[in-house]
Amino acid sequence: xxxxxxxxxxCRTPDLPWRRIDGRxxxxxxxxxxxxxLNPVGAQLWEAADGQRALTEIAHELAREFEVSEEQAGRxxxxxxxxxxxxxxxxxx
Amino acid sequence: xxxxxxxxxxxxxxxxxxQATIELTTECNARCGHCYLASHDDRVAGxxxxxxxxxxxxxxxxxxxxxxxxxxxGGEALLxxxxxxxxxxxxxxxxxxxxxxxxxxxxxxxxERLAGLGFYxxxxxxxSMEAExxxxxxxxxxxxxxxxxxxxxxxxxGIPVSVNCLLTSANIERCFELEDWAGARGASVQFDPxxxxxxxxxxxxxxLRATPEQLRGYYREARRRGRAIAPAPVAMGDPVCNxxxxxxxxxxxxxxxxxLDVRESLGNLREASxxxxxxxPRAERLRGLRNEDLRFDPSxxxxxxxxxxxxxxxxxxxxxxxxxxxxxELARIRREVAIGDCIFAQER
Numbered sequence: 001x002x003x004x005x006x007x008x009x010x011c012r013t014p015d016l017p018w019r020r021i022d023g024r025x026x027x028x029x030x031x032x033x034x035x036x037x038l039n040p041v042g043a044q045l046w047e048a049a050d051g052q053r054a055l056t057e058i059a060h061e062l063a064r065e066f067e068v069s070e071e072q073a074g075r076x077x078x079x080x081x082x083x084x085x086x087x088x089x090x091x092x093x
Numbered sequence: 094x095x096x097x098x099x100x101x102x103x104x105x106x107x108x109x110x111x112q113a114t115i116e117l118t119t120e121c122n123a124r125c126g127h128c129y130l131a132s133h134d135d136r137v138a139g140x141x142x143x144x145x146x147x148x149x150x151x152x153x154x155x156x157x158x159x160x161x162x163x164x165x166x167g168g169e170a171l172l173x174x175x176x177x178x179x180x181x182x183x184x185x186x187x188x189x190x191x192x193x194x195x196x197x198x199x200x201x202x203x204x205e206r207l208a209g210l211g212f213y214x215x216x217x218x219x220x221s222m223e224a225e226x227x228x229x230x231x232x233x234x235x236x237x238x239x240x241x242x243x244x245x246x247x248x249x250x251g252i253p254v255s256v257n258c259l260l261t262s263a264n265i266e267r268c269f270e271l272e273d274w275a276g277a278r279g280a281s282v283q284f285d286p287x288x289x290x291x292x293x294x295x296x297x298x299x300x301l302r303a304t305p306e307q308l309r310g311y312y313r314e315a316r317r318r319g320r321a322i323a324p325a326p327v328a329m330g331d332p333v334c335n336x337x338x339x340x341x342x343x344x345x346x347x348x349x350x351x352x353l354d355v356r357e358s359l360g361n362l363r364e365a366s367x368x369x370x371x372x373x374p375r376a377e378r379l380r381g382l383r384n385e386d387l388r389f390d391p392s393x394x395x396x397x398x399x400x401x402x403x404x405x406x407x408x409x410x411x412x413x414x415x416x417x418x419x420x421x422e423l424a425r426i427r428r429e430v431a432i433g434d435c436i437f438a439q440e441r
Contacts, residue, residue, distance in 0.1 A: 030211040
């Protein structure tokens with residue numbers, strides 16, 4: 001987890017091909033050709049990464065919806081976004 | 094099964110048009126005798142071509158309906174005077190952009206722009222490693238050299254390239270030389286012996302089909318090279334194909350089609366929204382064809398090896414449910430090769 005991103009706003013990389021289908025998100029990285037599938041929770045986090053909301057806000061919503069502690073939700077969301085950032089699918093503003 | 098294939102199948106179950114083929118123009122800079130298009134003049138394509146604004150609205154509606162893969166084709170899509178404007182707009186809609194091209198217009202500048210727009214795949218038509226054969230099929234001298242250069246340019250920029258090779262009696266015998274050349278450049282090759290009738294149902298292109306003996310040789314070599322030649326088993330209650338379920342096509346004049354091979358229109362997107370046409374009784378009827386409705390048994394014997402195409406059947410034998418003699422011949426040969434010549438000879 002990159003703690004420096006906790007106050008940042010995750011933002012989907014513009015123009016990446018993606019769609020939500022049957023609760024899941026499929027996203028393609030054209031340069032690498034890699035195709036990624038996100039489960040329903042991942043899909044929710046993906047759609048939340050609109051560059052408008054801070055990671056703390058997203059974690060707050062996640063904690064409320066899934067009835068876990070905000071600390072736990074924050075850790076999980078940060079880890080998820082860090083992985084997407086590594087893959088070039090998300091960046092922090 | 095890849096993630097995309099799994100999503101494609103799930104989309105078909107949900108009637109989400111995962112893949113849309115955009116027939117942007119019928120204009121072309123080649124004159125292939127096997128081409129399915131009846132005309133290469135947009136003005137005589139049976140209506141007025143969609144304007145840029147109309148195409149943009151179509152892209153908006155497809156994106157809203159869940160289309161991920163947007164395939165530009167023609168004719169030669171790159172000849173559309175506003176191709177780049179439309180591709181730039183489509184890129185903002187988060188489509189996975191794909192292009193089917195003959196490669197003749199892919200110079201360094203075009204390759205750079207395709208890469209810049211994030212095209213995730215370009216499929217190029219190559220028919221042979223011999224210029225005499227390829228150029229005769231396209232009726233354009235120098236076309237093989239230019240298509241090969243296009244493959245190199247695209248690969249140099251990291252764009253995945255797939256080579257489409259339609260197999261006719263003219264090119265089938267040495268087609269695997271193409272696979273070797275493309276493979277060395279990281280490009281895949283799709284061979285396809287299904288030469289279809291033209292969009293106006295004229296059968297002229299079908300006269301170019303490979304002979305049974307040529308097809309037997311092709312399938313034997315395909316099997317030797319590890320290509321799968323036996324189709325997956327079918328369930329009788331399943332839809333015959335994906336047309337109008339997980340895929341659709343839009344013609345140059347805005348006709349919404351279940352598939353490019355099924356030319357019966359679901360309606361015109363100038364006159365009705367995608368949602369209206371996609372959920373119409375006509376669409377329901379077109380996508381309703383199931384394996385149990387076919388006039389042959391697709392679960393056993395030669396029929397189990399038949400890649401039935403309702404569009405081809407409608408054009409060639411006048412009934413989407415009827416067996417197409419050429420497809421059944423292909424099925425017989427595939428089965429013969431898959432089972433083994435000796436065993437099959439005893440059966441006969």
